[in-house]
Amino acid sequence: MQRTPLYDLYAEYGAKTIDFGGWDLPVQFSSIKEEHEAVRTKAGLFDVSHMGEVWVSGADSEAFIQNLITNDVTKLTVGKALYAAMCYEDGGTVDDLLVYKFAEDKFLLVVNASNIEKDVDWMKQHLSGDVTVDDQSNDWGLLALQGPVAQHVLQQLTETDLSELKFFHFTEGQVDGKEVIISRTGYTGEDGFELYAKNDALPHLWKSLLSTGQQAGVVPAGLGARDTLRFEACLPLYGQELNKDISPLEAGIGFAVKTAKDAFIGKDAIVEKGKPRKSVGIEMLDKGIPRHGYKVFSGEQEIGEVTTGTQSPTLKKNIGLALVASEFTEQGQQVEVEIRGKRLKAVVVPTPFYKRQK
The missing domain is CATH 3.30.70.1400 (Aminomethyltransferase beta-barrel domains)
Structure with a gap:
């Protein structure tokens, strides 16, 4: 399996690793719920150097x-x-x-x-x-510092004025003496920063950020919390909300599809097909957790399947994203999810499930 430049540090921080697409990566350090809560209230530091x-x-x-x-x-x-x-x-x-x-x-x-x-x-x-x-993927590492205290913590380590760095902007600078690209995009529903750096700088940056952020409540966070965080914010994951059989329009990222521009690969098919299916939020009415791949029904008609689902750590509800036929996507529409051979009631609800208070 492939390993990131931080692999040798994982044990020091209590990481439990898993095989993630051929990468040996931390699924959690303390617990998924603790790390999720830290990102929502303070901040978490993610190693996403596999990108x-x-x-x-x-x-x-x-x-x-x-x-x-x-x-x-x-x-x-x-x-x-x-x-x-x-x-x-x-x-x-x-x-x-x-x-x-x-x-x-x-x-x-x-x-x-x-x-x-x-x-x-x-x-x-x-x-x-x-x-x-x-392709320089093997030469670069990537850290993501996400959460309400991210700017306060990172600002202590850089002369770059982070208050000037707007959402979906980036700059080149230094963090604790290391050359980095600092960007502000995020994948958790919270404010935060991404630090792209050459591999040899990653261990120093990781230690420095956790040490500097310790008093503010920054914790190392794994893929488990990253998934529950992005899911609550309804940010798609390739292989689940998106794949070779799902168009961007169906997945709910139509804001990133500019059909008014000149031709791009796939444009004609996307325009012609439209949205025969649509990604919607569902909340379980019966007791059960909707998981990836579970079938969704309306009456006896199979209308789609769950792409991601879990018990939301923030909302304490069993919720999911499901790709279903477009005629079954109105809010309040009752559907059923097949869980372990039983059809359990659910309802279509608004998304995103979680939105940060600015």
Whole structure:
């Protein structure tokens, strides 16, 4: 299995690791619920160095990316980032990703760990003009400091004025003497920062952030809490809310699909198909937890399946995201989830389940 630059430190912080798409990563350090609560009320530090970093450069790089993704990269200015999807010709999703603009001819694409090889192959298949695709995923690590005290803690370690760094913006600077890219995008529903750095800087940054943040309540956090946090905020996970058979519109990320722009791969299919299915929130009325892959019914008709579900640590309710036929998506619509051979009642509810109070 692959390991991040922080693997040798995990035991020191009490990590319990699991196989996550071929990576040996911490699912928790203390407990998923404790880490979830810390991020909602104070802050958590995540090692997400398994994510992929692909640099795209050259005179035609913007046009290349514009054809590749669903969002409009021409709207980006230097120092800004956007969220997008890459699609197949039939409208299914190759991956969802972040695009950072460093210069008119230089971009960073951050992709999901399990998709790095597939994504890079897809990009290279569609190369045209003066474009270089450089996969540097093995050279870069990534930390995410997320939660209400994140800015207070990180500001103690950098001269960069973090109050000036707006949401979905980034800058290059130093954190505790190490060269980093500091961005402010997040994947937990909370405010926070991402620190991209070369591998050899990661252990120092990890220790420094936890030491500096200890008094403010910063804790190391694993993939378990990251999943429950992003789920409450209804942020999609590739392989569950998104995959090769699910379009970005169906997954509920239509805000990142700009059909008004010129052609991009998959545009015609996405427009033609529309949303025959839709991702909705469900809350269990009967006792039971909806899990990924569980079938959803209306009467005797199977209408879809759960993509993610759990007992929400924040709301203390059994909730899920389900991809169902569009005619069954009105709020208040009663449905049934098949759990261990029994049909249990649930209801369609508004999303996101959790929204940060600003």
